Amino acid sequence: MEQLHEKIKEAVKLLVQSHYTVVLTGAGISEESGIVDFRSSDRGLWTMLDPDDFTIQRYKENPNAFYEIGAPFFNMLEQAKPNETHIVLTELEKRGLIKVIITKNVDGLHQAAGSKNVLEIYGTLKSASCVSCSLQMEIKDVAADIEKGLPPLCPKCREPLKPDLVLGGEPLPPDYYKAHEEANRADMAIVIGANILTSPTKELLEHIDNLVIINLTPTDYDRQAKVVINDSPARVMKLLLEELDSRNK
Numbered sequence: 001m002e003q004l005h006e007k008i009k010e011a012v013k014l015l016v017q018s019h020y021t022v023v024l025t026g027a028g029i030s031e032e033s034g035i036v037d038f039r040s041s042d043r044g045l046w047t048m049l050d051p052d053d054f055t056i057q058r059y060k061e062n063p064n065a066f067y068e069i070g071a072p073f074f075n076m077l078e079q080a081k082p083n084e085t086h087i088v089l090t091e092l093e094k095r096g097l098i099k100v101i102i103t104k105n106v107d108g109l110h111q112a113a114g115s116k117n118v119l120e121i122y123g124t125l126k127s128a129s130c131v132s133c134s135l136q137m138e139i140k141d142v143a144a145d146i147e148k149g150l151p152p153l154c155p156k157c158r159e160p161l162k163p164d165l166v167l168g169g170e171p172l173p174p175d176y177y178k179a180h181e182e183a184n185r186a187d188m189a190i191v192i193g194a195n196i197l198t199s200p201t202k203e204l205l206e207h208i209d210n211l212v213i214i215n216l217t218p219t220d221y222d223r224q225a226k227v228v229i230n231d232s233p234a235r236v237m238k239l240l241l242e243e244l245d246s247r248n249k
Contacts, residue, residue: 028193
């Protein structure tokens with residue numbers, strides 16, 4: 001416990017000294033809201049679903065099957081609420097200590113917690129757009145169809161609505177390139193619940209010297225980091241905020 005507190009103090013010291021801090025979040029924080037990691041080897045959705053079913057080509061071929069197979073995840077998403085990590089990050093943003101949250105997650109929980117400057121580099125499952133006329137709708141407005149495993153249809157042209165997440169075979173959204181710009185400006189990054197194993201995410205951190213990693217398990221970037229905390233993100237972020245508040249008394 002003492003070692004954990006020392007690491008948190010070191011992370012807070014770096015944070016208050018930083019001029020431009022960005023945060024990168026991944027599936028590890030969504031898990032603490034009840035959303036399982038797609039790629040977790042033991043309990044992730046990829047153990048129940050075939051990732052080849054979630055490509056743009058497969059969607060175009062059979063949108064009905066896409067929604068039928070994905071219905072359990074949409075249900076899980078609908079029930080999820082922000083946890084301590086989301087809440088603390090919103091508070092850090094309000095205090096001006098972090099400039100932007102770059103997230104690999106598609107659940108919209110950062111925004112639900114009140115964060116304003118969020119870049120979703122793999123898109124979002126909180127909205128869907130028409131494949132024909134590009135009309136965008138909130139997923140909650142078409143949830144009844146999805147719960148039945150049916151593709152929601154555009155009210156204007158009756159073509160299927162596609163969730164606004166990046167499927168296999170699709171280009172990355174504009175938020176990814178904005179994230180690169182933000183990362184290039186940063187002198188510090190806090191990585192929370194993200195393993196950073198593959199491109200394109202790992203390129204975001206290449207030029208940041210002050211790196212803090214908060215993750216349950218080791219990552220490929222641990223050697224590069226100034227502080228590594230292998231613990232529950234929600235627990236660590238709660239303690240981090242308490243340490244910040246104690247400095248201000």
